[in-house]
Amino acid sequence: MDYKQELITTIHDFSCDLELLEARLTQLSETSPTAVLIPALYDELERPALTLIRDQLKExxxxxxxxxxxxxxxxxxxxKAVDxxxxLPQPTFVIWENGxxxxxxxxxxxxxxxxxxxxxxKGQAVWLGxxxxxxxxxxxxxHDADIITYNKTYPMKLLFPLVEKELGIAFNKAYYARLGGEPIRFHGRVVRLFVMPLLTALTDMLGxxxxxxxxxxxxxxxxxxCALTNDLALNIRIPGNWGLEIGLLxxxxxxxxxxxxxxxxLGTFDHKHQPIGNSTHEGLRKMCRxxxxSILRTLTEMERVVLTMDEIRTLRVKFRREAQDYTRQYFVDARFNNLEYDRHQEEVTVELFEQVITEAGQDYLNNPANIQIPDWTRALAVMPALREQLREATRRDMAEAKASMNTLGNSDASRVESNHNTPNPVIVIP
Incomplete structure (x- = not known):
């Protein structure tokens, strides 16, 4: 049994009573209201994942x-998105972020x-939401809009530690096993093959x-x-690039x-998978960059660590060694669990991720400033009623959308009625 605790609190699922948890959370939400925020692209409405998410949220x-x-x-x-x-039975706000x-x-x-x-x-979408x-x-x-294993226990588990005030939690992050595909295999390449060996290499280098x-x-x-309190939501700067999750931490x-x-x-989890990318400006390679x-900037800001270009090159060498060790460990784990594991392809991915380190280090040395959206408290200092105005703009957008859909529906109904009342033509056979 895994009881391990670390610098932050780890909440394990030891076959918890989900019905009891749901009943307690429903009761608590009457006095401590909750919300679910989903940043989404229109294209995701046409995929089955978002339909599953919507139908689970109904419950x-x-x-x-x-x-x-x-x-x-x-x-x-x-x-169409508003429709x-x-x-959903809950009050729902569909913010047209670029409207x-x-x-x-x-x-x-x-x-x-x-x-x-x-x-x-996504950064702007999260900030507005x-x-x-x-x-x-x-x-x-x-959470994202592409989760193909979604069920109502996901928001339940994320929200409960915050709403149960006795626990004193202000931020709760999900972890899970990224497994999927046919045959089943490990996913989560950036975490497994970049972030974990990178942190190990940095710790070994810097102490x-x-x-x-x-x-x-x-x-x-x-x-x-993840889940966070509303006061924390107003006081964090949202990263404006693909380093959003690590920058949020x-x-x-x-x-x-x-x-x-x-x-x-959250148990076993899967969603759509990004391509590796043909360069360090695309796909998962850009994400790694x-x-x-983000990590280098925060080390300078919070720990007063300043790396030179020589140290960046050393980091690249150490990263390669650590990542190779991780691939061996993943191979053992996969073989025991009868999972598909292409060790050669994992090594190729490591090599592509390794190339990012020198470029990202040079980028950081040339421009150590991070791309972050100012927090909401700063925006409210400029326009104190901005949140209320954003909510009202959304209400008006949604009202217009519903009116438009109703008009379209009535027009379709009129056409059907007109066709129904049109007498059948007389066919004359010569």
Whole structure:
């Protein structure tokens, strides 16, 4: 049995009573409201994962509000998304993150001296979503829209440690086994083949640093599933690149006492998989590049560690050795569990990830500043009613979408009725 505890609290699933947990959380959510935030692209509405997520959320009586932050290219796409989520029983906010009303709000913010319009992608979606969710709830769970193993225990486990105030938890991160495919194999390549050996190599090079120990305590540091309190949501800077998850952990490290941080076991988990990329500017290789820059910047900021280019090269050599050791260990684990494991391909992936280190190190030395969206407290200092205005803009967008869909539905019904009332033509056979 795994009882291991680390710098942060690890919450194991020792066959917990899920029905009891759900009943308790539902009761607690009546006085400590909860929300689920999902950043999403329109394309994900057409995949089965998001339909599964929506249908599972319908059964979550312990979730008081659902916030979807959607990137849609047209009003028609946005309207379809509003209709897609309309079956949810909870109050639901579908934020059109790149729509005219939200863009106009951000333009007003820019005109007052705070420009957030240059930030795009998941970081901006999370930032906007937290603005609305923090108005609605005390505890906010966040997760991606592509989880193909989703069930209602995911938000339940993420939210419970925050809502049960006696536990004193302010941030809760998911960990799980990334298994999937046919035949079944390990996934999570960036965590297994980059982050873990990188942290081991850095610790070996630099000695003890609390931040490295903190990152090493997370069993799956790149999981996109976490929960946080609404006050923390307002006080963290959201990374604006592919280093979002690791950068978010850095913000939690800066803002939260270690005893108030937890990670929780979600079991076996799978979602869509990113390509490796043809260069260090694409796919998982770009993700590795952004992750390393984030770690180096935080080491300088919090631990006063400054690496030279020679040390970056040394890190690359040590990383390769550590990663090779990890692949051997994964091979043993996979063979025992009868999992598919291509050791050669794992080594090839390690070599591609290794090449990122020199470039990311040079990037960091040339420009140590990180790409982060200013926290909500700064935005509210510029526009105190920004969250309320964002919520109202979303309500108006959704009202227009529903009216448009109703008009379209009535038009379709009229066409059907017209066709039904049209007399059948007389066919004359010569």
């Amino acid at each position: 979550c009586k312990f979730v008081n509000t659902v916030v979807i932050c959607l990137c849609a290219q047209t009003a028609e796409q946005y309207n 897609f989520f309309s079956i 005219p009303r939200v863009t106009q709000l951000l333009e007003k913010l820019r005109d007052k001296g705070l420009d957030l319009l240059s930030f795009k992608g 937290l603005g609305v969710a923090s108005l609605q709830a005390e505890a906010i769970a966040m 003890y640093h609390n931040y490295l120990r903190y990152l090493g305590a997370y069993r799956y540091p790149l999981s996109g599933e 850095a913000e939690v490290y800066r803002n939260v006492a270690e005893k108030r941080i937890a990670q929780i076991d 952004d992750i390393l820059r």
